[in-house]
Amino acid sequence: MNVVYIGLGEMGGRMAVHIKKAGYNLIVYNRTLSKAKRFAKKYDCDYVDSIPAACGNGRVIMTCLRNDKVVKNVMSQILKYSRPGTTIIDNSTTNYELAQKLYRKAKKKKINFIDAPVTGAEKGAEKGDLATSVGGDYKAFKKVEKILSTYSSTVTYMGPSGHGQLTKITNLMISFNIKQGLIEGLEFANAFGIDRSKLLRVLLNGSSYSFQAAKHADNFLKNKLKDRIITSLTKKDALIAVKNIKKKKLRLQSTELFAKIINK
Numbered sequence: 513m514n515v516v517y518i519g520l521g522e523m524g525g526r527m528a529v530h531i532k533k534a535g536y537n538l539i540v541y542n543r544t545l546s547k548a549k550r551f552a553k554k555y556d557c558d559y560v561d562s563i564p565a566a567c568g569n570g571r572v573i574m575t576c577l578r579n580d581k582v583v584k585n586v587m588s589q590i591l592k593y594s595r596p597g598t599t600i601i602d603n604s605t606t607n608y609e610l611a612q613k614l615y616r617k618a619k620k621k622k623i624n625f626i627d628a629p630v631t632g633a634e635k636g637a638e639k640g641d642l643a644t645s646v647g648g649d650y651k652a653f654k655k656v657e658k659i660l661s662t663y664s665s666t667v668t669y670m671g672p673s674g675h676g677q678l679t680k681i682t683n684l685m686i687s688f689n690i691k692q693g694l695i696e697g698l699e700f701a702n703a704f705g706i707d708r709s710k711l712l713r714v715l716l717n718g719s720s721y722s723f724q725a726a727k728h729a730d731n732f733l734k735n736k737l738k739d740r741i742i743t744s745l746t747k748k749d750a751l752i753a754v755k756n757i758k759k760k761k762l763r764l765q766s767t768e769l770f771a772k773i774i775n776k
C-alpha cells in the first residue's frame with residue numbers, strides 16, 4: 513500500500529522510518545526538499561517535490577506539521593488535490609476545532625480525515641513507542657490502524673473528530689504542570705546549594721519520577737532545564753490549552769498560570 517508522509521521534522525522524520533520498515537510503500541515530501549531527498553536516499557523510498565504530486569501518489573496521506581497555521585495551509589492543498597476515498601491522517605498537534613473543520617471539509621469530498629496526535633517526544637518517535645490518540649470515523653480508523661501501530665506502543669480510538677486532539681491537549685496540560693514543578697524544584701534546590709546529581713538520583717527513584725523528569729535528566733544536571741523545557745512548541749500547545757479552558761469557562765489555574773509565565 514502507498515503511504516505518503518508529509519513533514520519530515522523531528523517527529524515526522526522519525527515516525528516515517530517505522531512505516532517504511534513495516535513494509536509500506538512510503539513516499540515522502542517536505543517543504544525543505546533536501547530533507548525529503550536525504551530521507552528517500554537513506555531509507556530507500558521515493559520522494560515527491562510538491563503536494564499535488566504527493567496527493568497523486570497515495571490513498572493514505574499522513575502529515576506531521578509545525579502548528580495550526582501550517583496544517584491549515586497544507587491541508588487546503590491536500591484536500592484540493594486528493595481523490596475521493598483518500599484517508600488523511602494528521603499526526604500534528606493542533607486545536608481540536610481545526611481538526612473538526614478539516615474533517616467536515618474532507619467529508620464533502622468523500623475523503624476521510626483522522627486526527628491522530630502523538631505523545632512520547634522524539635525518543636518515542638525514534639523507538640516507535642509513541643502513544644497515539646485518534647479522532648474521526650471508526651471505520652476509517654480501523655482501515656489505517658496498522659499504519660499508526662508501526663510507530664506507537666498504543667493507538668487509542670477516542671471517538672469522533674477532534675477527540676484525538678482533545679486527548680493530546682489533556683495530556684499536555686498534565687505534563688505542563690510536571691514541567692513547571694521540575695523547573696521550580698530545581699530553582700529551589702539550587703538556592704540551597706543541593707547537589708544536583710544526588711538530587712536527581714533521589715527524584716528518579718522516588719515519587720517525583722515522571723517521563724519528563726527522565727527525559728530532561730541531562731538538562732537538570734546541566735542546570736539548563738528552563739531553556740530546554742520551554743520550547744516554541746510548548747508555548748503553542750499552552751495557548752491551545754488556554755483557548756479551550758476559556759471556551760468552557762473553566763478555571764484551571766495551574767495551566768493558565770503556566771501559559772502566562774512561558775508566553776510573557
Ligand SMILES: NC(=O)c1ccc[n+]([C@@H]2O[C@H](COP(=O)([O-])OP(=O)(O)OC[C@H]3O[C@@H](n4cnc5c(N)ncnc54)[C@H](OP(=O)(O)O)[C@@H]3O)[C@@H](O)[C@H]2O)c1
Binds near residue numbers: 634
Ligand atoms: N517534538 C516533539 O517532542 C513533539 C511531540 C509530540 C507532538 N509534536 C507535534 O508534532 C508536530 C511536529 O513537531 P516537530 O517537533 O516534528 O516539529 P519540526 O521539527 O519543527 O517539524 C515541523 C515540520 O513542519 C514543516 N513546516 C513548517 N512550516 C511549514 C510551512 N510553512 N509549510 C510547510 N511545511 C512546514 C517543516 O518543514 P521544514 O523542514 O521545511 O521546516 C517540518 O517538516 C507539531 O505539531 C508538534 O506540536 C511534537
